[in-house]
Amino acid sequence: MAAAVAISSTVKYGIIGVGMMGREHLINLHHLRTEGVAVVAIADPHVPSQDLALQLAQSFNWPLKVVNAARKRQDILVQVGLEYRYMPPVAKLIEIVKGGNLGQVKMVAIREHRFPFLVKVNNWNRFNVNSGGTLVEKCCHFFDLMRLFAGANPVRVMASGAIDVNHKDEIYDGKVPDIIDNAYVIVEFDNGSRGMLDLCMFAEGSKNEQEISVVGHIGKGEAFVPESIVRFGTREKGRDGVHTLKAEDDRIKYDGLHHGSSYLEHLNFLSAVRAKGGQAPAVGLQDGLISVAIGVAAQFSIEKGRFVPIAEVMD
Secondary structure: OEEEEEEOOEEEEEEEOOOHHHHHHHHHHHHOHHHOEEEEEEEOOOHHHHHHHHHHHHHOOOOOEEOOOOOOOOOOOOOOOOHHHHOHHHHHHHHHHHOOOOOOEEEEEEEEEOOOOOOOHHHHHHOHHHHOOHHHHOOHHHHHHHHHHHOOOEEEEEEEEEOOOOOOOOOEOOEOOOOOOEEEEEEEEOOOOEEEEEEEOOOOOOOOOEEEEEEEOOEEEEEEEOOOEEEEEEOOOOHHHOEEEEOOOOOOOOOHHHOOHHHHHHHHHHHHHHOOOOOOOOOOHHHHHHHHHHHHHHHHHHHHOOOEEHHHHHO
16 A cells, blocks of 8 residues: 655655565656655565565665554545556557447456466465455456446356365465465446456466457457557458557556556556646545455355345445
């Protein structure tokens, strides 16, 4: 979690939690130093993570101290870290969809075929009780994209998934991990559109980690990551009329772990912090809440073997 406050011309950041992603944010902010930012505080109960973050900060010539108190303010600006929106090919596909090039969106299909979960502090991500489950901890990003492309809110969710390959031979404090490593999820939206997630976390032999397809009543668009390719076309012009684009963003100074999206996310947040008269964050708390709720409903669907209404988990 990162918070920022504007003091004079410098925006000062405090980072709560400096594990893998916390340090990723630290590095991104270092690459934004020419924009007038500085990290002045960190907080993390895990001492090795603190030490690694402090080493990074010292190499960037930033002072650091642990924040031990924070005041509640009515005028606070909060932006949720759903950075997949900012990946150049995804951002381009969002632009194409919002521009009406595909017509009214009817179907959104997202495939993530990738490597297993990385090792985290105290192996916290190996157990549902800590993470909420794979479809919450990892896939909230994809459910956010589905909702964004559909331009609607979810109504109900159906999922099927299991732990078939990964982590089955691991034991921590006498317990075997229970997080799923593959799943199919169907999400129905209140405007009649549908989304589907195809997740496999033992598919390292893939050219692209994410493949996103959006189909409207007049056309189809696709985004491929990390190839950074976008394709779109219309039913009228058919296969021969499909356009292929290389999606790039010259503003990115650091690619990091998510193909430059974290850098662009910080750039967007910095703009909101500095905006005169206030500027709404690009991704608000409601966006974050609903993306997680879809994941919770999907996990519950696997457990119960039935469709789960979003209202059931929101209540």
